[in-house]
Amino acid sequence: MDEARIHGLIDDARSGCYSRREILKRGAALGLSAPAMAALVMGVVPVKALAQGAENPLGVDPAAPLDVVIFKGGFGDEYAINVNENLYGKLYPNAKITYAGIQRLGEQLQPRFVAGEPPDVIDNSGAGNLDNASLVAEGQLADLADLMAAPAYDTEGKTFAESLAPGSQDTGVYNGTQYLLNWALTVYGVWYNDAFMKERGYTYPKTWDEMMTLSEEIKGSGVAPWVTTGVHPQYVRQFVFDQMLWKHDPQALVNIDNLEADAWKAPAVADVLEALYMLTDKGYFLQGWEGLDHTQSQNEWLQGKAVFIPVGTWLENEMKGSIPPGFEMVVAPTPSLPGDKIPFEGILASAGEPFIVPAQGKNVQGGKEWLRLLFSKEGGRFFSENTKSLSVVQGSAEGLELGTAFASAQAALQAAGENTFIGRYQDWYKDLADEAKAQMASMLQKQASIEEFQDAVQEMADTVKDDESIPKYQREL
Amino acid sequence: MHHHKYRLIIPFLLPAALLYGVFVVWPYAQAIYVSLTSWRGVSANRPFVGLDNYQRLWEDDRFLEALSRNGQLLIVLPLVTIAIALTFAALFTQGGQAIRGAAFYRIVFFFPQIIPAVIVGILWSYVYTPNIGLLNGILGGVGLDGLKRSWLTDPTTVLWAIVAVAIWSSVGFYMVIFIASMQSIPTSFYEAAVLDGATRWSSFKDITLPLIWESIRTSVIYLAIAALDFFILVIVVSGGSTTMGATRAEVAALYLYNQAFDKNRWGYASAIGVVLLLLTLLLSVIIMRATRRETYQF
Numbered sequence: 207m208d209e210a211r212i213h214g215l216i217d218d219a220r221s222g223c224y225s226r227r228e229i230l231k232r233g234a235a236l237g238l239s240a241p242a243m244a245a246l247v248m249g250v251v252p253v254k255a256l257a258q259g260a261e262n263p264l265g266v267d268p269a270a271p272l273d274v275v276i277f278k279g280g281f282g283d284e285y286a287i288n289v290n291e292n293l294y295g296k297l298y299p300n301a302k303i304t305y306a307g308i309q310r311l312g313e314q315l316q317p318r319f320v321a322g323e324p325p326d327v328i329d330n331s332g333a334g335n336l337d338n339a340s341l342v343a344e345g346q347l348a349d350l351a352d353l354m355a356a357p358a359y360d361t362e363g364k365t366f367a368e369s370l371a372p373g374s375q376d377t378g379v380y381n382g383t384q385y386l387l388n389w390a391l392t393v394y395g396v397w398y399n400d401a402f403m404k405e406r407g408y409t410y411p412k413t414w415d416e417m418m419t420l421s422e423e424i425k426g427s428g429v430a431p432w433v434t435t436g437v438h439p440q441y442v443r444q445f446v447f448d449q450m451l452w453k454h455d456p457q458a459l460v461n462i463d464n465l466e467a468d469a470w471k472a473p474a475v476a477d478v479l480e481a482l483y484m485l486t487d488k489g490y491f492l493q494g495w496e497g498l499d500h501t502q503s504q505n506e507w508l509q510g511k512a513v514f515i516p517v518g519t520w521l522e523n524e525m526k527g528s529i530p531p532g533f534e535m536v537v538a539p540t541p542s543l544p545g546d547k548i549p550f551e552g553i554l555a556s557a558g559e560p561f562i563v564p565a566q567g568k569n570v571q572g573g574k575e576w577l578r579l580l581f582s583k584e585g586g587r588f589f590s591e592n593t594k595s596l597s598v599v600q601g602s603a604e605g606l607e608l609g610t611a612f613a614s615a616q617a618a619l620q621a622a623g624e625n626t627f628i629g630r631y632q633d634w635y636k637d638l639a640d641e642a643k644a645q646m647a648s649m650l651q652k653q654a655s656i657e658e659f660q661d662a663v664q665e666m667a668d669t670v671k672d673d674e675s676i677p678k679y680q681r682e683l
Numbered sequence: 684m685h686h687h688k689y690r691l692i693i694p695f696l697l698p699a700a701l702l703y704g705v706f707v708v709w710p711y712a713q714a715i716y717v718s719l720t721s722w723r724g725v726s727a728n729r730p731f732v733g734l735d736n737y738q739r740l741w742e743d744d745r746f747l748e749a750l751s752r753n754g755q756l757l758i759v760l761p762l763v764t765i766a767i768a769l770t771f772a773a774l775f776t777q778g779g780q781a782i783r784g785a786a787f788y789r790i791v792f793f794f795p796q797i798i799p800a801v802i803v804g805i806l807w808s809y810v811y812t813p814n815i816g817l818l819n820g821i822l823g824g825v826g827l828d829g830l831k832r833s834w835l836t837d838p839t840t841v842l843w844a845i846v847a848v849a850i851w852s853s854v855g856f857y858m859v860i861f862i863a864s865m866q867s868i869p870t871s872f873y874e875a876a877v878l879d880g881a882t883r884w885s886s887f888k889d890i891t892l893p894l895i896w897e898s899i900r901t902s903v904i905y906l907a908i909a910a911l912d913f914f915i916l917v918i919v920v921s922g923g924s925t926t927m928g929a930t931r932a933e934v935a936a937l938y939l940y941n942q943a944f945d946k947n948r949w950g951y952a953s954a955i956g957v958v959l960l961l962l963t964l965l966l967s968v969i970i971m972r973a974t975r976r977e978t979y980q981f
Contacts, residue, residue: 312944319725336725337947344726436836437926494813497833499922502812636946640930647927653838675721 263356264578270569271302272576273325275315279332280520281390281559283307285589286329286580293579301572310334319346324564327573329389331559338386338560339634343677347385348563353574354384359582361600366578371619373626374557374598377633381679387577388557390589391596393537393615394445394518395553400534400610402510410538412550414450414481417541421490424513432485433512435503436496439647440632440639442482445516445554447646448629449540450478453548456627460683463630465671470664479649479656481543486650496651501525508533516540522611523594536614539622552625553618557598634679641666711960718953725947736954746955749938752842756910756934757966759846761903767854768902772861773887789862793855800852804919807848811835811920835921835928842932845920849913857902864895893979900974904967911963912936935959 262268272294276286290303304325308314312334318324319336324346330336341347358369367375371391378386398410408424411417421431434442452459455474462469469475485491492512495503500517504525507515522535529535539553561580563573579585586602589595594608596615603616619626632639642663648654654662670676718736720729740746771792775785795803810817811834819831834844868891876886892899914936921928924941933941935955943952 316724320727322727334944337723340723340725340947344723344728346726436833437922437928439927494819494833496836496927497811497813499926502814506814640925644927644930647836648838651837 260357262575264352264571264575266298266571266575267569268298269300270572271304272327272569272572273304273567274306274327274576275311275325276305276307276329277311277331277335277559278307278309280523281589281593281595284592285585288588289576289580289585293582293585294576297579298572298575312336319564319566322566324567325573326563326567326569327576328562328564329559330386330562338562339380339677341562342380342385346565348565348567348570348573350378350384350387350563350574350577353387353578356578359578360584361582366581369583369600370581370598371557371600372624376681377556377628377630378560386560386562387581388598389559389561389581390557391555391598391619392518392520392558393553393555393596393618394449394516395537395539395618396446396514396516396541397507397521397535397537398514399510400536400614401532402513411541414541414543418484418488421485421488425488425490429510430492430512431490432514433492433495433498433503433507434516435498435500436647436651437499437502439650440643441500441516442650443639443643443646444629444632445518446540447478447482449554450481450543451475452554452627452629453540453546453550453552454478454543455547456683459627459629460681462667463634463679463681465635465667465678468664470667471660475660476656477543477545479659483649483656486652491650496647504528519595519611519615522609534610536610537618538614539618548625548627551618551621551623552627553622554628555619555622555626556628630679630681635667635670635676637676638663638666638670714953714956717950718957720950722949722953723947724943724949729950732950736951737958739951740954740958745933746935746938749933749935752932752934753911753913755842756846756913757907760849760910761906764850764853764857764906765899765902767850768857768861769899771854771858772865773891775858776862776865789858792858795852796855796859798852800915801919803848803852804916807851808835808920808922811844836926836931838931841921841928845913845916845932848920849909849916853906853909857906860898860902861895864898865891868894893976896974896976897978900970903974904970907966907970908963911959911966914940 274286274290276283286307287305290305294301295303309332311328311330311332315324315328315336319341328336330338330341338347354365354367354375356366358364358366361369374388374391375384375386378384378388396410403410406427408420411420424431434446448459451462451474454477455472458469458472458474461472462475492498492503492506498506501524503515504517504521505528506512508525508528508530510530519537522529539550542550561577563570563577567573581597581599583599583602586597586599587606589597590603590606590608590612594612596603596612596619603612606612631642645654645659645662649656649659671678717729719731719733721732721735722729771788774782775789798806813819813831813833816834818834822828822830832840834840872890872894873886876890881889913934917929917932917934917937918924918940921932923929924937925945929937936959939952939955939959942948942955
């Protein structure tokens with residue numbers, strides 16, 4: 207590239223004498239990359255930022271300070287400190303990194319966003335985080351397209367996007383733009399104690415009919431077949447209902463996400479609700495389940511009072527210290543219903559722990575670079591060893607021996623292949639997910655019929671759809 | 684000479700007025716302004732929407748339902764709390780006819796008041812836990828298994844289970860207030876009444892009640908304000924703002940909290956706050972007017 211012409215262009219852009227369109231046209235003629243162009247139009251970026259290359263594909267200013275804020279929750283924050291010290295800090299030794307590992311990010315970061323002084327990269331997760339949909343709607347997040355297209359840090363020959371688990375970043379897309387990057391790969395399914403199952407000679411049922419037969423047998427032996435948390439009924443709503451509905455008819459779940467007319471009254475929804483209703487009708491839930499919170503229900507399960515429990519892969523980390531010796535926790539997909547369109551192996555999986563780069567940050571490209579380094583094989587492997595959880599980086603957990611739960615989640619993902627999915631309505635339309643959650647509790651406590659469930663939730667879906675103040679999103683199968 | 688007076692008053696008044704202005708008046712004014720916007724709370728962008736939020740509120744079934752729970756509390760909480768507190772106060776004090784061990788009971792019944800509300804809430808959430816909780820344990824122990832339930836998620840019991848906690852924790856406080864005003868009534872009044880053949884009940888009704896009316900009146904206002912709020916106990920006893928129990932016992936202040944912190948509708952939440960403020964003021968005035976009586980001097 208002709209450096210003198212670039213410098214001329216930068217000066218002209220800063221002078222403010224030329225229209226944005228004119229500057230863009232001249233920049234394109236010089237073959238500048240998208241981030242460089244964006245920086246150019248902003249007219250505030252130092253010349254160094256344009257020094258892109260294989261080593262620095264995002265054009266990071268090596269001396270610009272970086273402000274990192276991480277949710278320090280179930281995963282701790284050692285994996286993030288590792289990036290600060292061993293990756294970003296080594297590549298850009300002149301950049302001063304300001305770091306904070308905190309909880310309840312909303313309360314602490316809200317004033318900074320309102321004042322226009324947000325950090326450069328944030329792990330916006332955990333209870334009391336900032337609402338991502340609102341941040342998107344307010345234009346507070348940087349478009350991550352250039353990062354997605356940049357070369358991966360340590361996966362040869364692949365772009366950053368290609369180096370991550372397929373579909374794992376879909377939930378970070380709002381109306382076609384990638385704003386969030388999901389870090390931890392979570393598998394949601396039905397958990398059981400493999401040692402107990404083997405001892406009794408049981409195998410995990412692949413169909414709902416077999417599940418009912420086995421549940422009857424288990425109940426007869428004086429143990430509750432199922433337990434879940436009634437205090438947080440979104441567990442059964444998402445991990446069982448969503449999963450079974452998607453496998454039964456994927457389009458039905460997509461229609462729900464898209465607020466299609468009468469999506470909740472579809473026959474597929476009724477099929478799944480009828481199956482779930484059997485659990486309560488035949489008394490397969492542990493007595494008192496409706497009053498148990500998530501850790502209480504998990505404790506009952508660990509004590510062997512119930513056999514099956516729907517949870518996500520954080521289970522082992524959450525309950526460590528309460529797991530009896532010899533307990534072999536493993537996860538499996540929900541059993542199949544007759545006429546399912548997705549095979550049994552299909553499993554609800556999503557990437558969570560979303561990271562964001564605020565648009566108003568002082569070092570936007572640095573924030574993206576920090577993410578490129580975290581989302582690397584090196585960063586992912588450190589995370590898995592440190593937390594016994596999977597990251598979205600493909601191949602980063604190869605060869606790690608981390609116990610039955612970790613192994614079974616990996617095997618389940620392997621078996622599922624392309625057949626992984628996650629519903630979006632709980633992120634997009636909280637009012638709708640709330641109503642579905644409450645109605646799920648009512649139905650499983652026999653206070654609402656299947657039809658009443660469908661009517662009430664559909665009514666809320668219509669209310670949300672008609673409410674112009676709620677931003678709407680669309681997805682495709 | 685007047686300006687000399689002000690020269691003294693103003694320096695004394697100014698710091699307090701300043702603090703009051705910054706920490707009370709200004710936030711109120713801000714909340715009222717925010718209630719006229721659709722602020723999402725994550726940027727400086729606060730689009731002005733006029734009275735839209737108030738109109739939505741008027742048509743919001745979930746808000747009206749929450750408010751109706753406050754309405755039920757408004758009746759039950761003052762009535763039951765004051766009835767129990769008065770009974771205890773009378774038993775432990777009235778006209779020197781206090782029951783045996785009164786001093787001991789007075790102290791014990793005041794205990795819950797010195798425990799912070801959050802601790803009270805957490806303790807009771809354990810009492811109500813279905814499988815290992817004290818309440819179901821006792822019910823099972825005395826053979827009343829049929830009454831066992833998940834108190835904090837059952838839609839018919841959750842609100843009242845939490846109300847019971849509120850009453851338990853506040854009875855002691857009102858009892859002490861009533862005891863204090865009862866003790867200021869000269870015992871000679873009761874002695875005279877007994878000579879005239881008054882029963883224990885009639886001396887309570889005709890001597891005690893009228894003479895402690897001012898305390899009762901104040902208590903009703905306190906409890907009414909508590910009933911209009913009732914946020915802390917619901918959120919703590921039920922285990923969190925979005926738990927099933929909290930949903931089924933959702934009061935207006937909790938709805939406000941969820942709209943702001945869970946749904947990021949800060950403008951709407953502020954409108955709820957303003958409505959609650961007006962309701963509280965209105966209610967105080969009504970109660971003051973309705974309970975106004977001639978005060979007796981003695």
